[in-house]
Amino acid sequence: MTERLVGDLDYASAEVAEIGGKAKGLGAILAASAPCPPSFTVTTSALRHCFGSLLEVTRGGALPDDFAAELDARVRTLPQDADGRYSLAIRSSFTTEDRPDAVSPGVYHSEVGPVTLDEVGPAVMRVWASGFTPGAIAYRAVKGLPTEELGMAVVIQHAPRPAVGGVVYTLVPGTNDASAILLEYANGSPSNVVEHQRSVQSRIISKRTRAAVEIPFDAEALIDWSLKLERAHNAPLDIEWLIDADGRLWLVQARRLPYCREPEIGYTSDARGTTLRSGKLAPFRLSADAPINVAPAALVLPGAFAEYKSSGIGPELVKALRAVFAPFLDHGPVSMRSAYWSALDGGDMMPQSGRLTTLDECVDHVVDFWRFIIDSGRDDYTAEIALLILNWTSLRASLIALVPDEGPATIAALYGQLGGLESFAHDVYDIDLRTLTAIRSVVPEKPQMFVLPGEPPTEVPTELRQARVLDDVEIEHVGHDLAAIRKVFGGARVEFLVLNDGAIITWQVSALTPVETTLHYFQVTREVEAGAKISGPLIPIHRAEDMAALRDAPGDRIAYVDFLGSGLRDPAAAVAIVSELKSANCPVLLRGSLLSHFAALLRDYGVTVYPILQELDDIPAGSVVEVRPLA
Structure with a gap:
């Protein structure tokens, strides 16, 4: 017989059709040995046993005695309070709930608090x-899900008494930026964040640097578990958490979030103007907007790797690779460099090729990579x-330039390879x-240089040792490229290669200092000027009417x-309003938490949201306003 109640240790092996999406998310937390309050789930089979279908529940009745x-009996296995009651979170676990394409934030009912067995x-x-x-x-209709017969399980979980609670997003909502964590928290229950019942604090934390931020509790374990779970899922997550009065961390929900990727099109392409995000490709991206010289180069694209994972190194893929290498081999040995990028991984120590001189060597290096x-x-x-x-090139000189946002650039120039710096x-030169x-x-005086990477140093010809590496014409050329790069890129660290034939190419471009991601809020004024982000008549929305x-x-x-002053915590009203906002196809100024259920619904429906901190009740309805980034 199908189980009517499933314990949390069995969530990982249970079917989602029986225990629903929320329970499967708890199973993933437990599978990683993360701290999770004990629970069990009332399965969809129990629903059918008691009422036949979900629709029948709405017609009233009581649970069968058996x-x-x-x-x-199962509730008695959970921790009991001193007064004989049970502190429980009783939540929906729909079979279509907590999927990346249908998160269902706040759509279904939940209850959290002390209860007796009879309740x-x-x-x-x-x-x-x-x-x-x-x-x-209405929500299921908008999301293209069946509106009638669906399975709903119910998670019954011990609810520790929270001192502080909140939500972690392992990507920043609205930006698709998976390189940072968004942490929102408030005193008391996590529901104070998702329902914005109290003042909420927000912090953005880089996953790689974990730059110091002021948080009034130890968030290190929370960040560690968030990243471990993200790795285990290989997907971004929305994790609900709390810290109890004893300082113990608990993870009480985890659900996958959508992550949008560029479609995989083709196996190879020219490197100029690429949209791939590897730092090594910055000059080739900039070349679309800045008049700079870059080396002739091509790319083996992520689509080729996807094909390799799917079908191996088949004839069509080999043909495409050989076709892109052949023109470069006509000009001499080929060099291949990793163009790996990940929001989660620095990509250091990736294999780089030596001098490749045949098509077979080139294909073999790609497969090895x-x-x-x-x-x-x-x-x-x-x-x-x-x-x-690229083609393997011999160099006369190498340069590194530091270009501040304004003022002169400073260049270090040496003969041979940059490794000699x-x-x-x-x-x-300034x-x-x-x-x-x-x-x-x-x-x-410059007596030595590296002609080839990894080779011993060689002597600089006597007549060049005390000469300038760059003459006035070359300095003008480099300065022109640096000015163009600064105009498009801002302050930068730029590497140049000076080839033996006199060509100067931009080799690497990177930011002078790490760019910290910040939570982006906007401000609203009635002084409409050119350059506003958006402008138009302001229509306050407090209720469906x-x-x-x-x-x-x-x-x-x-x-x-x-959201702070509205009745939108009612799921039916919230869904109705968000559905209409989507149909209205207009931007929404939202005062309230970016991780409230209402904000999640707006994102889920694809509504454009501009978070604001100010109250606008002093602006009459219909007044024309402008929206600008908060200074």
């Missing part, structure tokens, strides 16, 4: 009944697996990027929702 007794059964009934509220039916990616676990959900193809003397001339030059004013407003109207 199942009520079974439920009581558990009716609470389960109320959760079941929430599957057929008008808001729940792909095997390295797979064997070392570098193919995470954000990863772009690509290779940069730490070992050998080099020139230093270049005025307005006049493209050197305003200061330091030219020491206010949507009529939005429908009737002319032009580019802007909806304003003050």
Whole structure:
């Protein structure tokens, strides 16, 4: 017989059709040995045993005696409070709930708090009944899910008494940025964040640097577990958590979030103007907007890696690879560099090729690189697996330039390879990027250089040892490229290669300092000027009836929702309003938590949201306002 109640240790092996999406998320937490309060789940089989179908629950009735007794016995296995009651979270676990494409935030009913045994059964009934509220039916209709017969399980979980609680997103909502964690928290229960019942604090934390932020509790374990679970799922997560009065961390929910990737099109391409995000490709990206010289180069694209994972190194893939290598081999030996990018991984120590002189050597290096990616676990959900193809070149000189946001650029210049910069003397020039001339030059004697990477140093010809590495024409050329790069990129560290034929190519471009991601809020004023992000008449939305004013407003109207002062914690009203906002196709100013259920619904429906911190009740409805980034 199918189990009517499933314990949490069996979630991992249970079918989602029986225990629903929320219970499967708890199973993933437990499978990673993360701290999770004990629970069990009332299965969809129990629902069918008691009522035949979810729709029948809405017609009233009570739990059958045999199942009520079974439920009581299982609740008794959970921790009991000193007063004989049970502190429980009783939540829906729909079979279509907590999927990346249908998160269902706040659509179905939940109850959290102390209860007696007699109160558990009716609470389960109320959760079941929430599957057929008008808001729940409307949500499923919008998401393209069956609106009638669906399976709903119910999670019954011990609820520790929280001192502080909140939500972690392992990508920043609305930006698709998976390189940082968004942490929101408030005193008391996590529901104070998702329902914005108290003042909420937000922090964005880089996954790689974990830059110090002021948080009034030890968040290190929370961040560690969040990243471990993200790795285990190979997907971004929304994790609900709390810290109890004893300082113990508990993870109480985990669900997958959607992550949008560029479609995999083709196996190879020219490198210029690429949208791939590897730092090694920055000059090739910039070349689409800045008049700079880059080396002729091609890319083996992530689509080729995807094909290799799917079908191996088949004839069509080999043909495409050989076709892209052949023109480069016509000009001499080929060099391949990793163009790997991941929001989760620095991508250091990736294999680079030596001098490749045949088509077979080139194909073999690509396959070896792909095997390295797979064997070392570098193919995470954000990863772009690509290779940069160039001709092996001999150099006369190498340069590194530091370009601040304003003022002159400073260039270090040496003969041969850049690897000699730490070992050998080099020139230093300060270049005025307005006049493209050197305003200061330091030219020491330069007796040695590296001609080839990894080879012993060689002597610099006597006549060049005390000469400038760059003449005035070359300085003008470099200054021109630096000015163009600064205009498009901002402050930068730039590497150049000076080839033996006199060509100067931009080799690497990176930011001078790490760019910290910040939570982006906006401000609203009635002073409309050119350059505003958006502008239009302001239409406040407090309840479903206010949507009529939005429908009737002319032009580019802007909806304003003050979640802190509205009745939008009612799921039916929230779903109805969000559905209309989507149909209205207008931007929404939202005052309230970015991780509230309402904000999640807006994102889930694809509504454009501009978070604000200010209250706008002093601005009359219909007034024209402008929205700008908060200074």
